[in-house]
Amino acid sequence: MSHNTFGHLFRVTTFGESHGPTIGCVVDGCPPRIPLTEADIQGFLEKRRPGQSRFTTQRKEPDLVRIVSGVMTDEAGVQVTTGAPIALLIDNVDQRSKDYGEIKDQYRPGHADFTYDAKYGIRDYRGGGRSSARETAMRVAAGAIARKVVSGVTIRGALVQLGPHRIDRSQWDDAQIDENPFFCPDASAAAFWAEYLDGVRKSGSSCGAVVEVVADGVPPGWGAPIYGKLDAELASALMSVNAVKAVEIGDGMAAAELSGEENADEMRAGADGKPVFLSNHAGGILGGISTGQPIVARFAVKPTSSILALRRAVDRFGAEVDVRTKGRHDPCVGIRAVPVGEAMMAIVLADAFLRHRGQVGVGPAWPFPRS
Ligand SMILES: Cc1cc2nc3c(=O)[nH]c(=O)nc-3n(C[C@H](O)[C@H](O)[C@H](O)COP(=O)(O)O)c2cc1C
Numbered sequence: 001m002s003h004n005t006f007g008h009l010f011r012v013t014t015f016g017e018s019h020g021p022t023i024g025c026v027v028d029g030c031p032p033r034i035p036l037t038e039a040d041i042q043g044f045l046e047k048r049r050p051g052q053s054r055f056t057t058q059r060k061e062p063d064l065v066r067i068v069s070g071v072m073t074d075e076a077g078v079q080v081t082t083g084a085p086i087a088l089l090i091d092n093v094d095q096r097s098k099d100y101g102e103i104k105d106q107y108r109p110g111h112a113d114f115t116y117d118a119k120y121g122i123r124d125y126r127g128g129g130r131s132s133a134r135e136t137a138m139r140v141a142a143g144a145i146a147r148k149v150v151s152g153v154t155i156r157g158a159l160v161q162l163g164p165h166r167i168d169r170s171q172w173d174d175a176q177i178d179e180n181p182f183f184c185p186d187a188s189a190a191a192f193w194a195e196y197l198d199g200v201r202k203s204g205s206s207c208g209a210v211v212e213v214v215a216d217g218v219p220p221g222w223g224a225p226i227y228g229k230l231d232a233e234l235a236s237a238l239m240s241v242n243a244v245k246a247v248e249i250g251d252g253m254a255a256a257e258l259s260g261e262e263n264a265d266e267m268r269a270g271a272d273g274k275p276v277f278l279s280n281h282a283g284g285i286l287g288g289i290s291t292g293q294p295i296v297a298r299f300a301v302k303p304t305s306s307i308l309a310l311r312r313a314v315d316r317f318g319a320e321v322d323v324r325t326k327g328r329h330d331p332c333v334g335i336r337a338v339p340v341g342e343a344m345m346a347i348v349l350a351d352a353f354l355r356h357r358g359q360v361g362v363g364p365a366w367p368f369p370r371s
Pocket of ligand 1: 057110111112128131132133136241242243244302304305306307328329330333336337340
């Protein structure tokens, strides 16, 4: 099963299954002398950890991370990265394979059961094996290290739509995001969602969501043209997250409805001569290269496919069956996808930053003097 590695200079390889003893990752290419402790990583894992509200799965996964290589204590007594590969491990402690006994030979519609079996000929029915989003815990852990590589950048994710219900953008308040179980910036939308999702959960169903991730503080110049476009890499990174079915950068799909005048992010000279953009339809990326504006990405997460409601399917032997998935599943996996989206943004930006240094050295002194 190839393709477990992501990134170029900042390179993340994950391993492990949901019902194996451990999941882990190796972060290769992290620069040396960056202070790094387990506590730096744990805070981000807490945001993804299940069982924190009635709106996420009740699986008990403490997700305690261990750093097993790539750090040492320096002369000042601070634990720092050495530049060597950083290996991280998290023990799996709350597996209940028996929850999956009934679907051992059945393919859950909407899940990866059929395609994995068709390709590899082996069915890891215990939580989906490698297709389980348990793997995304390691993305979040690696993302915490990536954030330290691009420490001048602030990355913030939020849920902007739950099922068909969008937030009211005029009510956006960053301070609200950590005040409700949805990472929702609109307090009244969060209250409404709570009622809505209770109904979804009690009926044994599930719903989708839209997540928005914004990176502030990225200077102009990161990314590359042609096959190394920052927006292409971001789209690939976010699309690789389980259950993601669409990614938008900036205005995304809506840009097709704008006129050229509306879509143009006009520029004026700022006090320091640097351009000030009057809008950000482009989402902070032009020609695959960052503009210095906030980088804005949104992604759509489909409804959880493991649901209690009966669905028609087939089994491994080609017989028709009706599938009901018991066990502890999120009624909306989009909620826990918020920290995962933030992590993928951080990993892409750390990789772009390191490559940018290699591509241009110290870079041009912009704006150029008029000759
Ligand atoms: C944070 C997170 C948690 C998830 N938890 C579940 C889950 O409990 N049950 C489930 O059926 N799918 C869950 N998923 C989605 C599946 O992993 C995913 O739908 C499946 O692997 C098929 O892949 P695809 O949807 O990307 O095509 C989760 C996704 C994310 C991002």
